[in-house]
Amino acid sequence: MQASSKEPQYLKSEADAASKSLIASQFLKTRSNLNQIVNNADNNFVKRFYNLDHNSYMEGSLTAQTKELMGLSVSAALRCDDCINYHIIQSWRLGATKLQQEESINIALIIGGSIVIPHLRRAYALLAELYSDPQ
Amino acid sequence: MQASSKEPQYLKSEADAASKSLIASQFLKTRSNLNQIVNNADNNFVKRFYNLDHNSYMEGSLTAQTKELMGLSVSAALRCDDCINYHIIQSWRLGATKLQQEESINIALIIGGSIVIPHLRRAYALLAELYSDPQ
């Protein structure tokens, strides 16, 4: 069968996330700065891995939104704060609700146990900012 | 917000899985035998954990099918064969396609790396049996 290959349609940009949330803004800026250093090193293998990574979350038999929420759940279970932040922002950009994000983290919590809780706490801080009502 | 609480509607039973697949049959039998031993021990905390675990996969803001596929992806990333088998069977019972199962494992593969491959191989053996054409 064919792997997915269609770029998702984002409802919002990374800049939207950064302007809505200070946590998102700081995360995205640090990530961008470090990725620039990685790009400068120009390692072919890393580029190929990044490319394959990007392709994992395309529209396919599962929607891009579902894949990003799945990425969130796996990242929370593996306890990677940067990965959690990234997939929360991506899911938000693709229109996932706050409750869908919480339920994805709950799957990680039950499978991964209380060791997930410190990461859950920080995830909820980002969710609170991204889904806050406009003032 | 309220956590999900509605039991999913299964399209097929565990017995259907066992009659379709030898791998499923052996897995379900061993799991049932061992769960009987756990039940006999009658440890209250374990019972409460099992109950909470069961509740994690109810219909909610995400469908039960999506949650089972998410459970598959997390289980593959955490490299737990029994958990992988369980969530593949549950997803199959809820009508997930073979490609949806493969894409869930792909998320685990890119996030978790080549260390996932031995488990992916065994997962594909179960998928091949469950989704084989009737003869």
Place this chain on the structure above:
Amino acid sequence: MQASSKEPQYLKSEADAASKSLIASQFLKTRSNLNQIVNNADNNFVKRFYNLDHNSYMEGSLTAQTKELMGLSVSAALRCDDCINYHIIQSWRLGATKLQQEESINIALIIGGSIVIPHLRRAYALLAELYSDPQ
């Protein structure tokens, strides 16, 4: 058999820990702030998990002190700084000696390997403050 259900008798409070140790004080404050955000989200499943987590460390066939030291050992082996801090403070509140805490971390060190050492270093910084002689 019955799971444990009796609240432990703490010899000291979280406030005592915070006044004795700057590391404890900062950890407890950040944890409290983030838990407030989690509480505000009011997710039923998370509440149930927190409740079950709380019940895990009750007096039982093992004392609450032993369970907290065990929680420390598991947390160190799983390399979770926040969890290590929490169980060190709880064990201190229940009267564990510094050497008992060190021996619990040693079990994590031998089972988990040198990858535990960065967390052991930070744990010892907290232990040094909590068990320092009054001036």
Place this chain on the structure above:
Amino acid sequence: MQASSKEPQYLKSEADAASKSLIASQFLKTRSNLNQIVNNADNNFVKRFYNLDHNSYMEGSLTAQTKELMGLSVSAALRCDDCINYHIIQSWRLGATKLQQEESINIALIIGGSIVIPHLRRAYALLAELYSDPQ
């Protein structure tokens, strides 16, 4: 402070465990056969690590029994069946009750999550045999 250094007083031998439980018997035999192969290789570093590992579970500020139960909890959280079997047998030899063993596994279950369950099931099968009433 001084690390522990006193050998524990075992109430029962490995042979007692093997005669009480088929699971224990098979585990101990396979382990012994493989350790013979490791011994034949005569790698100095491995010998030194084995020696340090042995010293971790001596009587100290924590009793040897508590350390073995702690080893069980860490092993269950890290999901290592051989390690779980070993520490269950050691704890049994040192007089731990079945409920103490269950509570040690419960700490691993809440911290490590449902991914621990397949290992918990197999642990309970060994516990059932070791703690069965004589006929």
Place this chain on the structure above:
Amino acid sequence: MQASSKEPQYLKSEADAASKSLIASQFLKTRSNLNQIVNNADNNFVKRFYNLDHNSYMEGSLTAQTKELMGLSVSAALRCDDCINYHIIQSWRLGATKLQQEESINIALIIGGSIVIPHLRRAYALLAELYSDPQ
């Protein structure tokens, strides 16, 4: 900088490994059978990942032998028996000595801790067969 891209020169074949060692023979056969099932599923993403995985171990700034021994060390630290078997066989095919293989496992042992020992034992059983004197 450019990633490595040159195929290594193997001194021995997989068939040589299988004829020298029963453990290798059984591992390679099971692996081949399961890979056939994966190939039949024809998932594009899995194929691309397998291809990238293959490219990771080409001759480069580090020799292919060093990379395979490094793969052995990482696999032992991550506790993946199939991966350990694979990299031991690959390192053997590229002319690594038994002691080089042992030292690679020792790095995993000190970093990963005693939880690595059950896998070390099984690794030594394969090493004993592959490096046995001809009779």
Place this chain on the structure above:
Amino acid sequence: MQASSKEPQYLKSEADAASKSLIASQFLKTRSNLNQIVNNADNNFVKRFYNLDHNSYMEGSLTAQTKELMGLSVSAALRCDDCINYHIIQSWRLGATKLQQEESINIALIIGGSIVIPHLRRAYALLAELYSDPQ
């Protein structure tokens, strides 16, 4: 066979690393301060483990440089920033090239998956400083 026991010949000192790289300087200072606290606690078991850890990276059947690069790869796969920093500095002190360090991280990336990427980014920031041209 005999384990390795010869101290490596460093081409550069830790002070050299600290004067070349701000990241290295801050890491080494924090590490030194925390190790002082660990030393003050004077726990015999920890001392013995530190000693064994030190011996793991001596010249042997594999060179000390290869062992440090292997330590880097394992540390990246196990996602330990402090361990990654340490082994990058050690490999640099022993004359490893930037590309050799990158290829060691690539082994961790393919085996450990995208969850390694946040650590890879930070590793590349340290590599960029250590291997920058003098001005």
